[in-house]
Amino acid sequence: MRSILYLLTTLAVMGLAFWAYRENYRTQAAIEEMSSIQRQIGRLREDLGVLRAEWAFLNRPERLRQLVDLNFDRLKLVPFGSDQFVDVGQIAFPTATPQTSAPGENPPVERPAGYPPRRPQESTP
Template identity: 30%
Template sequence: MIRIVQVLSVAAAVSAAVFVFQVKYRAEAVAERTAELERQLDSERETLSLLKAEWSYLIQPNRIQELVQRHGEQLGLKPLDPKQLVRIADLPFRPAGPKTEDKDALASLLEGATMTDKEALSALFDKPKDSLQ
């Protein structure tokens, strides 16, 4: 009876040790992955910082003015005319959509997918089939 308890105790101790080692290695793997992600994040932040600095250099008005003066003739650039600027209220309204008859014809075309091309065109444009040849 004592031998069974000793064997069970040894088996429990071995299984507990194996479990602890597995947990330890998993924790180390998670820590390594976290460190790798932090390194990538630092790299991305550094790249973003460099790109922001480069962008602020590229959009400096003095630099842009110099480029316009140097390449304006090749690109055909002209000064902006104040008449080109308008308010949103001054823009014309969007044109009206198709007439209701056209909508009905289109709806019937979609419903009747078995129509021939001539029938579809005649239904759309209200022309007889024979005149569409």
């Protein structure tokens, strides 16, 4: 009986050793994959920094002004003026059609983002 207990204990220890061996290699593979991904993220961040620097270099106002001057015949671009901007309140937004609103209710009006909401109308007796 004792020999069977020794045999089962030995088999259990061997099974656990095999399991631990496999888990060790799986863990090492996962750590190596994570390190590889971290290096790739680092390279991509460096590339992103370079691309942002190139974008800033290409979008300098002096350079863009020169490009506009060179291509004025084709593009007809002119500088912005303060008279080209209007208040949002001056824009006529379309209202809902009468079929979509119930009788006695005000039709909903689309408002642009950031525009103050319409105040509810007070009823007078």
